[in-house]
Amino acid sequence: METTENKGVKARIVSAAWQLFHDKGYDHTTVDDIIELSGTSKGSFYYYFNTKDELLSTLSTVLDDYYEELHVDMDKEMNNYDKLLYLNYKVHSMIEERISIDLLASLYSTQLIAKGQRHLLDQNRVYYRLISGIIEDGQKKGQIRQDKSISEITKYYSLCERALISDWCLSRGDYSLGEYSKAYMPIMMEHFKA
Known part of the structure; x- marks a missing residue:
């Protein structure tokens, strides 16, 4: 231990x-x-x-640590739907600033062919627990639609985030990931706003 x-x-x-x-x-x-x-x-x-190579699988740890920081600093009174958009913008801005696009693209591609654990999809990650908790609280408060399950909305949210990152990698970072996410994540998530 x-x-x-x-x-x-x-x-x-x-x-x-x-x-x-x-x-x-x-x-x-x-x-x-x-x-x-x-x-x-x-x-x-x-x-x-x-080896140094083993550190590549720690991207999910780096991201989760940042999600925890953001969660602590986030305005507790903020609407839960807005919390989801806030987290997306902040993390995508951090990725853009701190993580090499070539390394990020390489990591995403290795996750596609990984035979073992896909760390980014591990449902026990801080990320999934945090997003699910925000969605659950948002549903209880009538801020997020209740006709879809927490797990369905969480899955869709993470799919949207991965789509934005994948497109940014494919575009070789020729636009701001944070700003693009800020503009398009609300459109992608609008269906779930109560």
Whole structure:
């Protein structure tokens, strides 16, 4: 079982790795670079990861950490439908700023052919629990339609997010993912607004 301290070390390694992947590129980032930026040791790195490649599957962790930050900072009085749009805009803006489009496209393509766990689709992720909770609360408050189940709306919401990211990757980032999402996610989700 991981202690809070161990989770902190692992989180620092993952955070440092993704910062370096963005700043230097994946191929130019070394394990030593990650260790130095994270302020950890070689032993700590190899306790959690056998290779740098294993860090690629941690994108869902990076995204979930950001979703948790946003959830804490989000206005609790905001309409739940608006919370969904807010989260989408903020996360897509963060992806655009902090994650290399080439690496993101590569990760999405590996998820398509992965034989094992598809980390981005893991229903136990913070992402899915958060979105489902917002939708459930929105339905209780009459802000989100109740004629579709929470799981159906959550699935559609995540499908829309992936569609926006996929198109942005296919377009080689020739437009702002955050701004495009801000403009089109409301149109995609309008059907579910009460």
